[in-house]
Each structure stands twice: as structure tokens, then as C-alpha cells.
Amino acid sequence: MAAMLASHFISKSSYGKHGGVLDSEPRTFQNRRIPYLRNQSTAYHGLRSLNMVDLLQMRTSTKAASRLAKGASDHASRRPRAVVICGSGMNLIFVGAEVAPWSKTGGLGDVVGGLPPALAANGHRVMTISPRYDQYKDGWDTNVLLEIKVGDRTETVRFFHCYKRGVDRVFVDHPMFLEKVWGKTGGKIYGPVTGIDYQDNQLRFSLFCQAALEAPRVLNLNNSEHYSGPYGEDVVFIANDWHTALLPCYLKSMYKPHGIYKNAKVAFCIHNIAYQGRFAFSDFALLNLPDNFKSSFDFIDGYDKPVKGRKINWMKAGVLESDRVVTVSPYYAQELLSGKEKGVEMDNFLRTTGITGIVNGMDVLEWNPMTDKYISVNYDATTVMDAKPLNKEALQAEVGLPVDRNTPVIAFIGRLEEQKGPDILAAAIPEFIDENVQVIVLGTGKKHLERQLVDLEEMFPDNYRAIIKFSAPLAHQIMAGADILAIPSRFEPCGLIQLQGMRYGLPSMCTTTGGLADTVKEGFTGFHMGDFSVKCDVVDPADVKKVVTTVKRARASYGTPAFAKMIQNCMAQDLSWKEPAKKWEQLLLSLEVAGSEPGLDGEEIAPLAKQNVATP
Ligand SMILES: Nc1ncnc2c1ncn2[C@@H]1O[C@H](COP(=O)(O)OP(=O)(O)O[C@H]2O[C@H](CO)[C@@H](O)[C@H](O)[C@H]2O)[C@@H](O)[C@H]1O
Numbered sequence: 001m002a003a004m005l006a007s008h009f010i011s012k013s014s015y016g017k018h019g020g021v022l023d024s025e026p027r028t029f030q031n032r033r034i035p036y037l038r039n040q041s042t043a044y045h046g047l048r049s050l051n052m053v054d055l056l057q058m059r060t061s062t063k064a065a066s067r068l069a070k071g072a073s074d075h076a077s078r079r080p081r082a083v084v085i086c087g088s089g090m091n092l093i094f095v096g097a098e099v100a101p102w103s104k105t106g107g108l109g110d111v112v113g114g115l116p117p118a119l120a121a122n123g124h125r126v127m128t129i130s131p132r133y134d135q136y137k138d139g140w141d142t143n144v145l146l147e148i149k150v151g152d153r154t155e156t157v158r159f160f161h162c163y164k165r166g167v168d169r170v171f172v173d174h175p176m177f178l179e180k181v182w183g184k185t186g187g188k189i190y191g192p193v194t195g196i197d198y199q200d201n202q203l204r205f206s207l208f209c210q211a212a213l214e215a216p217r218v219l220n221l222n223n224s225e226h227y228s229g230p231y232g233e234d235v236v237f238i239a240n241d242w243h244t245a246l247l248p249c250y251l252k253s254m255y256k257p258h259g260i261y262k263n264a265k266v267a268f269c270i271h272n273i274a275y276q277g278r279f280a281f282s283d284f285a286l287l288n289l290p291d292n293f294k295s296s297f298d299f300i301d302g303y304d305k306p307v308k309g310r311k312i313n314w315m316k317a318g319v320l321e322s323d324r325v326v327t328v329s330p331y332y333a334q335e336l337l338s339g340k341e342k343g344v345e346m347d348n349f350l351r352t353t354g355i356t357g358i359v360n361g362m363d364v365l366e367w368n369p370m371t372d373k374y375i376s377v378n379y380d381a382t383t384v385m386d387a388k389p390l391n392k393e394a395l396q397a398e399v400g401l402p403v404d405r406n407t408p409v410i411a412f413i414g415r416l417e418e419q420k421g422p423d424i425l426a427a428a429i430p431e432f433i434d435e436n437v438q439v440i441v442l443g444t445g446k447k448h449l450e451r452q453l454v455d456l457e458e459m460f461p462d463n464y465r466a467i468i469k470f471s472a473p474l475a476h477q478i479m480a481g482a483d484i485l486a487i488p489s490r491f492e493p494c495g496l497i498q499l500q501g502m503r504y505g506l507p508s509m510c511t512t513t514g515g516l517a518d519t520v521k522e523g524f525t526g527f528h529m530g531d532f533s534v535k536c537d538v539v540d541p542a543d544v545k546k547v548v549t550t551v552k553r554a555r556a557s558y559g560t561p562a563f564a565k566m567i568q569n570c571m572a573q574d575l576s577w578k579e580p581a582k583k584w585e586q587l588l589l590s591l592e593v594a595g596s597e598p599g600l601d602g603e604e605i606a607p608l609a610k611q612n613v614a615t616p
Pocket residue numbers: 105106107108110111271272328360413414415442443444469470471472475492493494495496497498500515
């Protein structure tokens with residue numbers, strides 16, 4: 001309660017810069033946590049003046065009433081609040097280094113972008129928090145400032161906000177994000193070039209995690225008609241990947257011992273265990289955590305990078321200090337527990353905590369062949385067979401390949417990293433490519449892999465193209481115009497491109513790993529190639545052979561009634577976030593945060609959630 005009231009007191013400020021009404025001057029808070037508590041009494045008056053009879057008359061559920069009470073700063077009830085129509089659910093705070101469509105290097109951004117609106121549509125109150133990497137035209141300056149200790153410095157962050165599809169999108173502004181990235185979200189979020197990290201990533205994400213813990217308490221935004229005051233303390237944080245692994249640690253070290261966030265819980269979601277945040281052991285001092293957390297970070301591996309020997313491992317701490325560990329498909333969860341190799345040395349810890357796999361959904365608004373603005377001919381399941389050849393011709397013309405609707409087109413889309421197996425595909429292409437097939441690769445990533453794929457163009461100028469860029473329009477055109485999606489991933493926690501492909505009637509030929517095993521059915525919605533070696537430094541000839549034989553199988557099926565049926569099977573599925581959101585809801589409810597209630601059975605894009613569809 002104390003912290004909630006304190007939040008009220010400090011967050012009087014509101015939208016400013018972009019035309020909103022400014023309630024107060026921007027402030028800088030010295031010793032940020034202590035003054036809040038000192039001023040409780042001032043805040044208390046605010047709460048007392050909230051008229052409880054009015055609340056009851058609003059006929060909201062207890063939950064909604066308690067939410068409104070949390071937004072006590074709005075005691076004057078100057079206007080109706082969005083909360084009044086939102087009658088049940090939980091307070092959910094997603095924290096991620098990427099959030100699509102504002103920032104994205106891959107699937108992490110898609111999930112932090114797509115799952116929250118689905119949960120909001122079910123009546124939960126949902127916030128996402130991510131860094132502000134650019135001057136997002138729809139992100140309003142809240143004028144809420146916060147001082148945070150990072151390493152041995154004190155840094156000031158500022159929060160930006162917008163409300164889209166039922167979700168409060170909060171962006172943490174600091175030069176460590178904006179000045180480094182300047183909107184180049186495809187490539188520069190984590191380092192100057194792919195594969196090289198910023199030296200100060202630990203400080204960047206330490207700052208981010210601390211800011212994320214404050215946002216639900218301090219943001220009041222009383223000029224936003226959609227915002228019903230601070231989320232308060234009975235919240236569930238959903239931390240995503242290693243960049244957010246300090247969040248449960250700070251929650252336990254900085255808040256709970258002071259009686260703040262007493263009931264709050266953290267679910268930690270692993271999108272990709274290959275990135276764990278391993279750093280020199282001496283860097284623990286940078287994190288400003290008490291020594292009793294050292295054991296959760298302590299890690300020894302056989303690698304020399306970034307230093308030889310003893311290290312800290314952020315993801316290990318995130319796993320051990322959170323209340324629940326989740327990953328993005330049941331099969332990947334099994335793989336993570338299967339041993340050191342697929343568990344990337346985290347298997348032992350995950351066996352202790354347990355891990356739940358929930359398959360990702362996809363954003364069916366962004367990926368909809370009926371309304372897609374990037375493709376030549378829009379279509380649905382009834383018109384796909386007529387539209388595909390036309391979209392294929394447009395695609396061939398776009399990338400400069402001979403235009404021929406009868407030649408099957410195999411496509412690859414993805415980050416060019418060993419995980420995705422572009423090197424395996426590059427080794428297989430010379431063995432299967434001929435005048436009867438065209439191959440299109442779209443991706444960016446590690447330079448040596450980019451070069452390898454570009455070099456193949458000289459060998460096969462008439463039936464191969466490598467487009468080395470991050471291009472949403474071309475990705476959509478490929479989904480609409482290609483015939484088979486090649487996914488030769490060495491491992492794939494879930495994979496979104498196979499879902500996007502299926503929605504566009506594009507069957508995959510994929511490795512039998514992770515979410516690919518869970519979502520692509522052999523002979524029904526695609527072709528399985530079997531399990532590949534997870535060793536990233538070599539291309540196993542056996543895996544190359546699996547690609548070649550599967551291409552032959554897929555090509556033999558192409559143009560047959562069975563293939564047409566496969567296209568229909570792909571398109572008939574509900575691949576939206578609706579079902580995954582229900583599973584997430586069950587899991588988050590099981591954390592039993594005070595006041596949590598099941599949501600409504602809403603549509604993914606329910607009327608409420610439709611407001612302000614993101615168009616940054
Ligand atoms: N060059 C390009 N141009 C345009 N768009 C491009 C592109 N390259 C990739 N994309 C897009 O980026 C996304 C990639 O998502 P994936 O889930 O397939 O992989 P990723 O490995 O990034 O995600 C990780 O997190 C997600 C989310 O949990 C897991 O599904 C996945 O297995 C895990 O590795 C898709 O939306 C795809 O269309």
C-alpha cells in the first residue's frame with residue numbers, strides 16, 4: 001500500500017511534448033525510492049477523496065474497483081476511465097528488449113508485440129516495457145523521470161507511452177538505447193553489428209530492468225483517457241530472455257524486503273537459450289546486487305569468451321530467481337531438459353525449476369493475405385490457387401528472377417546465424433538447384449554467412465537470389481508468392497516464419513526440432529527433414545543430404561492434388577494468439593497473485609483492443 005500511494009504522489013506529471021496537456025514540470029527525483037515513502041501522507045489525501053459509493057455505482061467487478069482505487073490520483077473523477085469497462089483479469093507487465101512493430105530483430109519482438117494484445121482482448125490489464133530505440137511518432141513523452149543507479153553512476157530515464165490494441169506500450173528512454181540505435185532496430189539493438197555486443201550491454205539492461213520495475217508504480221498518465229492510474233503492486237511480470245533476467249533479482253533485493261511488490265511474481269520466458277548473457281565473474285559488482293545473489297549467477301564453462309573460467313550467467317539467475325520458467329513450445333521445453341547439448345548447459349538448472357512450453361501464436365492482423373498491403377493479389381483459402389501464381393510472378397520480377405509461374409520457388413527468411421542453418425542450405429543448394437527450381441533467400445546477420453549466400457548468385461544467376469536485408473515488404477511477398485519455405489534450423493525454440501507461411505498457404509520443409517516439431521505436421525502442413533546436429537561450427541554432410549532429399553520430396557509433391565490439399569490444411573488453422581493466450585492465462589493465474597481473476601473469453605482483436613492499431 002505504501003508504495004502504491006507513493007507512486008500516486010510522484011507521478012502527477014503527464015503527457016507533454018507532443019501536444020498533451022502538461023500537468024507539471026518535468027522533475028528529477030533524487031534518491032528515488034525514499035522520497036516516495038516520505039510523502040505518503042500527501043498521497044493519502046488523494047486516496048481518501050475517492051468516493052467509494054461512486055465506485056460501486058459504476059457496477060464494475062471488485063477487481064475493476066480495486067484497479068480504480070489504485071488509480072487514486074484520478075480521485076476527482078474528471079473523466080471516465082478505460083478501467084471501468086475492463087471487469088476482470090490480471091495486471092500483466094511484459095518486459096522485453098524488443099517489441100514489434102517498434103523494434104524487432106526477430107521473433108522476440110513479435111511475441112512482445114503480439115501476445116499482450118491477445119491477453120488485453122481477454123480483459124487483462126496489460127503493459128509492455130521496452131527500450132526507446134527511436135523517436136517513435138506515436139510514443140508520447142510522459143514527463144515522468146526517474147533516477148537509477150547503474151554500475152557506479154546515477155542515470156536518468158524518461159518514460160514514453162502509447163496505448164495500442166488495448167495495451168499500454170511503455171518505452172524507456174535513455175541515450176544508451178536511443179543514441180546507439182537510432183531506429184536501426186534490425187541490426188543495432190544489441191551491438192554495432194550482428195554478432196558483436198555493445199561493451200556496456202550489462203549496464204544498458206541493468207538500467208532497463210530497474211526502470212521496468214518502477215513503471216507500473218510511477219506512471220499515472222492522468223491525461224490519457226485509456227490509463228486508469230498506476231498498475232500498483234499486485235502484478236505479474238513476464239520477463240523475456242537474458243536481457244530481463246535481473247528483474248526478479250532486483251524485485252527480491254530492492255523491493256520485497258521493503259514491503260513493496262510483496263505479492264508480485266515473475267514468469268521468465270526463454271525465447272532462445274543460445275543467448276544467456278555470460279560475462280566475467282568480476283562484473284557481478286556492476287549489477288548492484290547483494291552478495292547472496294552471487295550463487296545464482298555463478299557459472300563455469302569451458303569457453304574462453306568473454307573470459308576464461310568462472311563467469312556470471314544472467315539467464316541462470318533469471319531462471320533460478322523467477323517464480324515460473326516458460327518457453328515457447330513444449331518440444332523445445334523437452335529438448336532443453338534433454339541434456340547439456342540442447343539445454344546449452346542450463347539443463348540442470350531447468351530440471352530444478354521445471355519449465356512449461358507454450359507454442360507461440362502469430363499476429364494475424366499484420367499477416368493476413370486478405371488485407372496485406374505489400375502483396376500484389378490479396379486472397380483467402382478460396383482464391384489462393386488463383387492468387388499464388390500471380391503473386392509468384394510478382395515476386396520473381398521483384399527479385400530479378402525469370403518470371404515463370406510453373407517453376408517451384410523455395411524460399412528462406414531469417415536471421416543469418418548458425419541457428420537458422422543458412423550454411424547448411426548454402427551447402428545443399430548446389431546439389432538440388434537446377435532449371436526446375438528457383439531459390440530466394442532473405443536475411444541479414446553474420447557477415448561470413450551473408451557473403452556465402454551472396455556468392456552463390458554467381459554460380460546460379462538464373463535461379464537463385466540472395467537479398468541481404470531486413471525487409472518486411474519482401475518477407476510478405478515471399479510468403480504470398482513462394483511455394484515451399486525452407487527452415488533448416490539446427491534448433492528452433494518455436495519459430496514464427498512457419499506460422500506466417502502457413503497462414504499464407506505456404507508449406508514448410510523444416511527440421512524436426514523445437515516448435516517446428518509442434519506446429520508442422522509431416523505430409524499435412526509440410527515436410528519434416530529430421531533432427532540436425534546442433535554443433536554450430538560445422539556443417540554435417542548428413543544434414544545437407546536431409547535437405548536435398550526433402551527438396552526432392554517436396555518438388556515431387558508440388559502441383560499435385562496432395563500439395564493443393566496441404567495448402568488448404570495450412571490455411572485452415574487458427575494460428576492466432578487466441579489459444580496460446582489462454583494457456584498463458586492459466587499459467588499466470590497459477591502464480592496466484594492477489595486479486596488475479598480469469599479473463600473474459602474475448603476475440604483476439606476484440607472491439608476494445610482495436611483502438612489505435614499500431615502504425616508506427
Ligand atoms: N530479413 C528479414 N526481413 C524481414 N523479416 C524478417 C527477416 N528475418 C526474419 N524476419 C522476421 O523475423 C521473425 C523471426 O522470427 P522467428 O521466431 O522465426 O525467429 P527468431 O530466431 O528471431 O526468434 C526467437 O524467438 C522466437 C519467439 O519466441 C521463437 O519463435 C524463435 O524460435 C526464436 O529463435 C519473423 O517475423 C520473420 O518474418
